[in-house]
Amino acid sequence: MRYKNIDKELFIRNRKRLLKELKENAVVVLNANDIMPTNSDGTMRFRQNSDLFYLTGVDQEETILVLCPDFHDKKYREVLFLRETSEMIATWEGHKLTKEEARAATGIETVLWLAEFPRLFNTMMVMGDVNHVYLNTNDHYRTDTVVDSRDARFIKHCQQKYPLHRYERLAPIMHTLRSIKSKYEIELMQQACDITEQAFRRILKFVKPGVHEYEIEAEFAHEFLRNQSRGFAYEPIIASGANSCVLHYIENSKPCRDGDVLLLDVGAEYANYNADMTRTIPVNGKFTKRQKEVYNAVLKVMREAMKLLQPGTVYFEYHKEVQQIMQAELIKLKLIDKTDIKNQNPERPLFMKYFMHGTGHQLGLDVHDVGNMYHKMQVGQVWTVEPGIYIKEEGLGVRIENNVVIQKSGVHDLMRNIPVEAEEIEDLMNRK
Ligand code: GLY
Ligand code: MN
Ligand code: MN
16 A cells, blocks of 8 residues: 555444444444446545445455354454455456455455355354344535445345345444544554644645646645655645635636636645545635635634534534624624625525535545534534635635644644744745
């Protein structure tokens, strides 16, 4: 793998935490993601299923993890199935994990080739006294996919073959576990943030009027890749001028113009963990008075928002409070009028014209990470804090986004070292 080896204790610990949540006489099966097709014989780059990675650290296609903690034969209570390599696979695709390597990386003693899965799984299902079969679904609240994953196909197969077993949802358990990050995971996420910081500092020296948005994208990619990241955590948004008001602008095709701002929503991936940063900078190295007042309003809202994050905070209540803080700033900026607020439609408050998205989301193995947003925040969760003001009529959009860990009191900012003060950004852009 491109990234440094991860301490297997992370995965051993994660499996232990999962076992504690299971009913008696359970079996758990998790499948790798597919390598997704594009056109012709093309494929996308492989991206491991986040839950399988969380429990094993195996970053290889076609992998299966089976946990059957009460199985009679102790040897098979924890089994990893791997794609068996061949001379042909080695020639065309390169090295695949050996059983020894997988054992060392995951802490799982029993590693078998995939061909052995059907027989062993059948034995567990019919002779293992299994009462509860935990299978995995993608239960992210915004998922909208028409494609069946390997897990989804396995569920269909399983329910057809074993219709009278009792099936259980693994997803809510995985969401609860994954939403609390361990010290190993925080280190990996800090690494993703540090790589993002390095790239941001690089582009502060690079941006000037006339540079195209895609050239800036290339600078980010360069710095990410040379630091053992596999690239962007998500499609980067490199949006100058009026594009800064398009929330999901990913075309990144325009030249940056003198006097405009440039909104950068870009994060590095590292070892499957993600950073999610947004900074807004002046193309020519100096904010105009108006740009700076809007910028400082957003920065203030971000800082005030961070103060509200602590164990026990409920996202939707917090978001409402942030909207009120934002509303006060929008009044000061004369974008909305105090008297008009009294008559506004509560379903469509006036501030929504300028701040129409959420204040943040959980972050981890997925950029929009799993975890129930109705539940109280807990120590160890990582949240983005990302207020923005988008003034279409002025072609001026400003968003600032940091990633923070919830602690016993307050938060730990994983992006504390990434320049954010308007003056510091200007200063760095103007250094020779
Ligand atoms: N970059 C995606 C987001 O900020 O949620
Ligand atoms: Mn973002
Ligand atoms: Mn975000």
